Amino acid sequence: MTLLEFARGPAFRASVAIMTAGIVWRLVGILLLRRRAQHAMPRVGVAGRIAGGGSTMISRFIPRRTFWPRIAASVLLSTLFHAGLAIVLLGGAAHILLIEQVTGLRWPNLPQGFVTIASGLTLGSLLIMLARRLMHPVLRLLSTADDYLSWLLVFLPVVTGILLAREILGSYETLLSLHILSVELMMIWLPFGKLMHGALVFPSRGVMGADFTRKGAAT
Amino acid sequence: MTSEPIPPASPGTDPDASQVGKAMRRFIADIGPSAALAMESCVHCGRCAEACHFYVQTDDPRYTPIHKIEPFKQAYERELGPFALAYRMFGLTPKITAKELQNWQELLYDSCNMCGRCSLICPMGIDIADLVERARHGMFAAGLVPEDFLGALEEKENSTGSPYGLTTAQFKDMLHDIGTKYGVVMHVDEATADIVTTVSSIDLKMYPSSMAAIARILNHMGASWTFRTDGFDADNVSLTAGDRAGQRKITLSIVRAALACGANTVLMPECGHSYTEMRWEAANTFGRELPFRILQITELLAEGLSSGLIRVNKVSQSATYHDACQISRRGGATAAPRVILRALGVDLHELEDAGDTSWCCGGGGGVALIKRAQPLRDKAFQIKQRQVEATGAETVYTSCSGCRQTLEHGGKAANWNKTVASLLELVAGNLKA
Numbered sequence: 001m002t003l004l005e006f007a008r009g010p011a012f013r014a015s016v017a018i019m020t021a022g023i024v025w026r027l028v029g030i031l032l033l034r035r036r037a038q039h040a041m042p043r044v045g046v047a048g049r050i051a052g053g054g055s056t057m058i059s060r061f062i063p064r065r066t067f068w069p070r071i072a073a074s075v076l077l078s079t080l081f082h083a084g085l086a087i088v089l090l091g092g093a094a095h096i097l098l099i100e101q102v103t104g105l106r107w108p109n110l111p112q113g114f115v116t117i118a119s120g121l122t123l124g125s126l127l128i129m130l131a132r133r134l135m136h137p138v139l140r141l142l143s144t145a146d147d148y149l150s151w152l153l154v155f156l157p158v159v160t161g162i163l164l165a166r167e168i169l170g171s172y173e174t175l176l177s178l179h180i181l182s183v184e185l186m187m188i189w190l191p192f193g194k195l196m197h198g199a200l201v202f203p204s205r206g207v208m209g210a211d212f213t214r215k216g217a218a219t
Numbered sequence: 220m221t222s223e224p225i226p227p228a229s230p231g232t233d234p235d236a237s238q239v240g241k242a243m244r245r246f247i248a249d250i251g252p253s254a255a256l257a258m259e260s261c262v263h264c265g266r267c268a269e270a271c272h273f274y275v276q277t278d279d280p281r282y283t284p285i286h287k288i289e290p291f292k293q294a295y296e297r298e299l300g301p302f303a304l305a306y307r308m309f310g311l312t313p314k315i316t317a318k319e320l321q322n323w324q325e326l327l328y329d330s331c332n333m334c335g336r337c338s339l340i341c342p343m344g345i346d347i348a349d350l351v352e353r354a355r356h357g358m359f360a361a362g363l364v365p366e367d368f369l370g371a372l373e374e375k376e377n378s379t380g381s382p383y384g385l386t387t388a389q390f391k392d393m394l395h396d397i398g399t400k401y402g403v404v405m406h407v408d409e410a411t412a413d414i415v416t417t418v419s420s421i422d423l424k425m426y427p428s429s430m431a432a433i434a435r436i437l438n439h440m441g442a443s444w445t446f447r448t449d450g451f452d453a454d455n456v457s458l459t460a461g462d463r464a465g466q467r468k469i470t471l472s473i474v475r476a477a478l479a480c481g482a483n484t485v486l487m488p489e490c491g492h493s494y495t496e497m498r499w500e501a502a503n504t505f506g507r508e509l510p511f512r513i514l515q516i517t518e519l520l521a522e523g524l525s526s527g528l529i530r531v532n533k534v535s536q537s538a539t540y541h542d543a544c545q546i547s548r549r550g551g552a553t554a555a556p557r558v559i560l561r562a563l564g565v566d567l568h569e570l571e572d573a574g575d576t577s578w579c580c581g582g583g584g585g586v587a588l589i590k591r592a593q594p595l596r597d598k599a600f601q602i603k604q605r606q607v608e609a610t611g612a613e614t615v616y617t618s619c620s621g622c623r624q625t626l627e628h629g630g631k632a633a634n635w636n637k638t639v640a641s642l643l644e645l646v647a648g649n650l651k652a
Contacts, residue, residue, distance in 0.1 A: 029301025030255045039502035039509075043551050060344055063266075066576045067340050070269035078264070078342075137280040138265040147263055192302065197262045197343065204260040205344035207253045212346075215499055216551030218339055218575035 004173050007180040015184035022191025023199055031203075043216035052213020053206035059219065060205045077125050077132070084122030088161070091115055116165065123158050126151070146193040153189050156182035239317050242361035243294035245463075246353055250299055257350060258292050259300070260343040261285055267337035267347055272578055272599040273330040284337035284347045287326040290315040291354045321363060327354050328365050329592035333459075333492075334544035334579035348549070355461030367588045368460040377465055380472055382420045382456040387448035393423065394430065394446055401431035404438055409445035415482040416446055417473055417497075419490035420454035421620035429489060429620065432647030433516065439650050440528045444486075450476025453493035459585030470501050477511055484512045486519055489643055491545030491583055491619045498550060515546055516643050517618045521558035530651040533564035539612040540567060540642070541603065541626065542577040543619030556618055556642055563649060568610035570603075578602045582625025600629030607637055614638045616645060 001009070046052070063075060089095050091110030100106040109115075130151055133139045160179040163169050170178070190196060212219045250258075268274040268283040280286070293312040297303055306312055335348035358364060364372075371382035379386050385393070391407055398405035406412065414437060422429045437444040450473040457465025477485045487494045494515045502509045514522075523529030540556055547553040553574045560567045572578055581599030586592055603626065607615055615637055617623050626639040 026259070026301045030259055031252050033250060033252050033255050033299075036249075036251050036503065039505070039507055040499045041502070041508060041512075046551075056344060060342055063340060063342070064576055066572050067266075067270060070275075071266045071340070074264055074266055136265065137278075138268045138274075138283050139263065141280040141286060142263040142265055142283065144263070194262050197260060200256065200260045201343055204256045207256055208338075208344040208346050211253065212551075215549075218548045218553075 002173075003177040004180075007177045007184065011181060011184050015187040019187040019190050023196070026191050026196060027199065027203075038211075038214070042214045046216045047213050049210035049214060052219060053210035056209020056213070056219045057202045057205045059209075073132070077129055080121055081125040081129065084118045084125065085158075087118035088115055088122060091118070094165075119158065119162050119165070123155075123162060126155055126158060130155075149189065150193045150195050153182075153186040154195070157186055235317050238361040238363070239315055239320055242320060242357035242363065243291070243298065243315070245360035246291045246357035247295055247299045249353060249356070250295060253346075254350065254353065255295070255300070257345040257347075258288075258295050260345055261292075262343060264342065266340050266342065267345075270336040270340040272334075272336075272581060272602055273595060276598040276601060277595070281326060282330050284331070284351070285345070287323075287331055288347070288350045288354045290320060290323055291350070291357055294357075320358075320361060324358065324363050324365060327351060327358055328368070329586060329589050330595060332544065332579045332581065332583035332586050334583055335549045336544070336576070336579065339548065339576065352461070355459070356463055357461070359461030359463075364460050364462075365589050365591075367590055368456065368585060371456045371588065372460055372462060372465060377457075377462075377468075380450075380469060381423070381452040382454055383424055385420075385423060385452070387451075390423075390446075390448050390451055393427070397427050397431050398434070401428065401435075403431050403434045405434050406445040408448055409443075409480060412443050412445040412480045412482055414442050414444035414484045414486055415450070415473075415477045415480060416444055416486040417453035417488055417493070418446070418451055419488045419493060419620045420452055420456075421490070421624055422488060423452070425624060426620055426641065429641055429643055432641070432644045433486070433488070435647045435650065436520070436523070436529065436643075439530075440523055445480060447476035447480065449479070450474070453487055453490060453497065455493055455496055456585060456588070458492055458496050459588075466496070467504050470496060470504050473497065474501055474505050474509065477509075482511050484514055484519075487513060487515045489516055489618045489620050489623070489641055491543040491550075491621060494552070495545045495550050515550065515552050515555070515618070517546070517555035517559060518552050520643070520646055521555040524559060524562040524646075529646070531563055531646060532649045532651055534645070534649055535564070536614065537566035537568060537612050538614040538616055539570055539607055539610045540573070541570070541580065541607075541615050541617040541622055542574055543617060543622050544577065544579050544583055546618060547577060548575045556616075559642060559646060560616070563645065565616075565645075568612045570606040570610060572606060578606070580622045580625040581629065582621055583619075587621060587625050587628075596625065597629055597632050600625070600633070604629065604633055604635065612637075614640055616640055616642045618642045 063071060092115045093109040096106055096109050133143055133147060157179060160175060160182050164175040164179045209219045265283060267285050271282055271284050274282040297306045297312050331351050333348040333351050338346045338348050394405045394407050416433055418430055453473060455466055455469045457469060473485060487497055498513045540560060580603055581596040586596060615626060623639055623641060630637060630639060
């Protein structure tokens with residue numbers, strides 16, 4: 001079995017299984033905790049819990065204006081990284097091909113140059129985020145091994161993907177194998193660390209938004 | 220869910236391992252899906268620090284809001300989280316030591332007002348203020364509450380229902396004296412009444428005129444109302460200290476007093492935390508929906524002014540308004556004071572951060588009780604001072620006696636020339652004959 005066959009075969013199946021089971025376990029472990037009944041009458045004239053929770057899921061993407069001067073760098077870096085990643089994942093021809101093989105769905109790819117710029121911005125924002133985490137007193141205090149491991153496990157697929165696209169520092173097959181394996185490593189870690197925020201962000205915002213909307217309070 | 224009571228450790232003694240255990244057990248006892256989601260979701264982005272007046276004014280990273288609950292977050296991961304078994308088996312989170320927990324007292328009490336500004340900035344929607352309140356429950360169970368809180372609780376609130384130790388007889392006398400002094404009819408312990416009105420301990424001690432103001436307005440409205448000596452003090456220091464049993468006792472005494480006289484409304488005074496407690500938690504504590512409304516005084520005033528039950532003379536004055544965090548941002552009653560100020564014709568100059576994003580005065584959540592926190596409070600106050608001065612207004616109105624007191628003290632320390640005043644008293648002083 002070649003490295004590529006291993007990456008595409010048993011490693012892929014194992015990483016998908018671990019990621020899926022881990023995400024389900026973590027979500028179920030949270031959501032099955034005993035819920036406290038709310039007996040207070042909701043404020044009159046406010047939106048319902050579902051509308052409140054749903055709108056908060058969206059509104060928290062953009063901080064309130066008053067907060068911007070102090071968090072602009074954090075917001076812009078985070079937005080750049082996530083948008084760049086989304087463009088590469090959903091707009092890159094190779095990724096669309098993979099999605100089609102797995103799901104049967106396909107859509108037109110974005111121009112290669114555009115995807116290359118997006119991947120460069122993703123890499124750049126990742127590096128700056130690491131530098132901030134190492135230098136900013138608040139981020140340094142908050143950071144744990146999870147933060148650095150999660151960063152590394154996102155960094156590796158991005159770097160190997162860029163090398164693969166340009167076929168530098170190795171043969172196509174070797175780079176493809178390394179890229180797939182690095183993604184699989186990330187998938188295996190995802191449920192156990194902060195990368196899980198991808199699955200938690202909407203429930204977390206939604207629950208808070210529903211609760212505060214009921215009160216007519218700020219969400 | 221009502222959890223098993225965990226008796227507090229003896230206050231004032233050195234923390235030991237059993238105290239740490241009590242703190243952590245108390246903390247995780249009430250964790251449900253929303254609090255668990257909050258603790259699981261943090262991405263360590265640090266934005267919450269930038270919304271916190273204590274961090275912004277000091278640049279001390281220890282004041283980062285989410286950092287304040289770190290030992291308790293670790294306890295959750297180790298004892299209750301989905302991977303708790305792995306955390307315990309592999310020792311993935313170090314057990315917090317008694318000494319560390321003791322050091323955390325300053326972060327959970329002196330430097331957090333539970334104002335919830337951090338909750339508003341969090342991109343994951345984590346209600347950090349709620350987690351701090353839960354962590355205080357743990358600190359209380361461990362006997363790690365600042366001494367200044369214990370003075371109010373141990374000797375007074377727990378025995379009399381009032382943090383100043385007022386007995387019902389003393390309260391009755393005080394109301395009688397206020398009625399005589401301000402020339403207003405006071406209704407006390409009426410057998411039946413539509414409105415039961417409560418007071419704040421700060422009003423009892425510092426601003427008795429506000430009780431006369433409430434009476435004057437309710438009489439003006441022709442309302443059927445009463446003070447009840449079996450449930451009068453809404454201050455609830457127990458709540459901010461983290462004493463669940465005490466909090467419950469104060470809350471239920473007011474609920475029972477209102478039930479006893481068949482009230483349809485319980486009126487909360489100019490006090491922040493007492494409002495959120497009664498409006499949003501009392502029914503949960505009682506175990507079912509309450510058969511009466513709970514209104515903060517500004518809500519009643521706004522209602523009365525809008526319906527014409529309260530008629531006021533116009534006031535020719537320019538002023539600004541300080542929102543109490545628990546009434547506006549966390550309580551949902553942000554609009555009411557603006558309705559009142561408009562009805563009075565006040566030329567309102569809003570603060571740069573007004574309403575939901577208003578900065579805390581620095582004294583809420585019981586922080587004003589802690590003497591050693593005074594220098595830190597004064598630093599936090601500087602934000603409010605700058606924003607008030609930028610409006611050019613001479614008077615700052617507010618609807619929370621705790622904020623009023625903190626702004627007055629902060630202003631005094633800064634030799635400020637602004638007047639801090641009560642919105643309730645402004646209305647009472649301008650009622651049409």
